[in-house]
Amino acid sequence: MQTGGDDQTPAMGSPVPASSSPPPAADTGDGAATGSAADPVLPAGAARQSPPTTDPVVPAPHRSPTWYRSDRDRHRSVRRRANPWYRQLLRYLVALIMLGALGAGLYFGARAAQDYLDRDQLPSAGADVPEIRSTSFQVRSSSPAPEVDGTLTIDTASGAFQFIGRNGGPQDGIEVVSPSRSTLYVRTAGNDWAALSGDQASGINGNDLRRVVDYLSDDDTADAILPNRLRRGYVDLIERATEGEGDDQLTRYELELDTVGFSDDYPAQWHDFENEAIPGVQEARPLPVVIWLDAEDVLVRVRDEQTSWSWERLTYSDVPFSPQDPASTLLEVTTDSVPESDG
Secondary structure, three states, X not given: OOOOOOOOOOOOOOOOOOOOOOOOOEEOOOOOEEOOOOOOOOOOOOOOOOOOOOOOOOOHHHOOOOOOOXXXXXXXXXXXXXXXXXXXXXXXXXXXXHHHHHHHHHHHHXXXXXXXXXXXXXXXXXXXXXXXXXXXXXXXXXXXXXXXXEEEEEEOOOOOEEEEEOOOOOOOOEEEEEOOOOOOEEEEOOOOOEEOOOOOOOOOOHHHHHHHHHHHOOOOOHHHOOOOOOOOOOEEEEEEEEEXXXXXXXXXXXXXXXXHHHHHHOHHXXXXXXXXXXXXXXXXXXXXXXXXXXXXOOEEEEEEOOOOEEEEEEEEEOOOOOOOOOHHHHHHHHHHHOXXXXX
16 A cells, blocks of 8 residues: 555565665765775785794894793703702712612622522531541641641540651651650651650651640541631632542532631630631631541541641541550660669
């Protein structure tokens, strides 16, 4: 329906016709129009990329005053400031001390383990051996030990003994007997017996013989050379080997004794060792000693080259030994030499 004229307003829901010309510019009152058809139109193009967030790597000579360090450089700088050279040196010293302590601990631990293993390989202490009442030795001893070279037979209970010089040795042809240990008799090349004093007028010293008898009378087991205190870290087992076969088989122990440490730590036991184990022994580190044991764990041979002390057990038995007593012979000789008086 139309009233009074044409209504130019499109009806609701009807499309608005497109206009080919831009809308008129709005008048701002100062004579300038906005949104006129003369405004340039920008061409379409790709979006611009944002600049990188990380600082570019600029060579050191060309760094500008406004250049900032990277995270790595800042970390290195902080690390250098927090760890000056003296702190690093202190750390190295502490590490070195710890390594040294660890090495020392390993060394002493290994030595302790070796000593423990050596004790297991050493002759057993307090071995049970057969009773020895009489025994004979081949003794080859010289200074600083007693100068005795020959065969010595001893009765371990009474102390009586007999000595015969070794053929070809320095005491060849000399024979000495002591029926009661208190008196010694000597003869040379089968001549008449004579009382032996302590001098060497007869080619042998009676005191040296007594000293050797004192050392050998009770040397039944390895304890004579290896007392209990000496076994506690003062003995190194160099080699253990067997010699011979069957009943003649011997076990050889090559040892090194630390008599310096032993004498310092146990002076009383060291004094006993000097008077009972090896005559003329001296303090040494190490002291090489070789001992042999038979199948019955009897000590049958000892050799100490430092003191020139060497002996070998030839026989041992539970039967007593009684050497001849030249006293009766000397009495007969003395009686026959006295001239008979006349009437």
